[in-house]
Amino acid sequence: MPPVILDSRKLLAFATLARVCSFTQAARELSLTQSAVSHAIKGLERDLGVRLFERMGRKVTITEAGRQLLQHTDVILAEMQHAREDMAAFGE
Amino acid sequence: MPPVILDSRKLLAFATLARVCSFTQAARELSLTQSAVSHAIKGLERDLGVRLFERMGRKVTITEAGRQLLQHTDVILAEMQHAREDMAAFGE
DNA sequence: TAAAAATACTCCATAGGTATTTTAT
């Protein structure tokens, strides 16, 4: 992954986990396995060099860095949504 | 790739190609091969079901759909940049 | 002890490279 961008699949996993605060629940919503979500978040944390969630046992809570990132992620995902809609309007 | 998101690597290739209008030049800027850029654009076009560039021989020109997408892409890439900067501020 | 996250593998899709072909100056 080039250093200027972020992996959008990981961002989607991140945003979902941030909302539901459960790896297994997020996995269900994403149609993935708990393992895949765990990897995605771990990968994103490694990529950014920042801890995004605090795992105290089975309690998953977002960190301050995570809260910051979530704001950007919401913008990014919304813009991707709009882009898809616009492109769909070009038919076929 | 889930149907709600877009591949950020392909978006970066797209934005670069849109700027320089040359696959080989874009490849140089991205530290990729011409082949990789060609694949990326083709993949993005297939994913969106839209033609993003007109290739008349060695002339590469962006389409109307491409122009539309570029606006979204600029927002997305800029937001990713800001996200990285914010995360970098959290140190390590 | 039961439910949830982490981890250790395995597999496969695909991103990206090299080499070649095609095409338009």
Next chain:
DNA sequence: ATAAAATACCTATGGAGTATTTTTA
């Protein structure tokens, strides 16, 4: 004839799965 894009083929990285281990409510 040459420079650039497309294409064929190959490789390797990593995304995602299954199974298992670890952990704490």
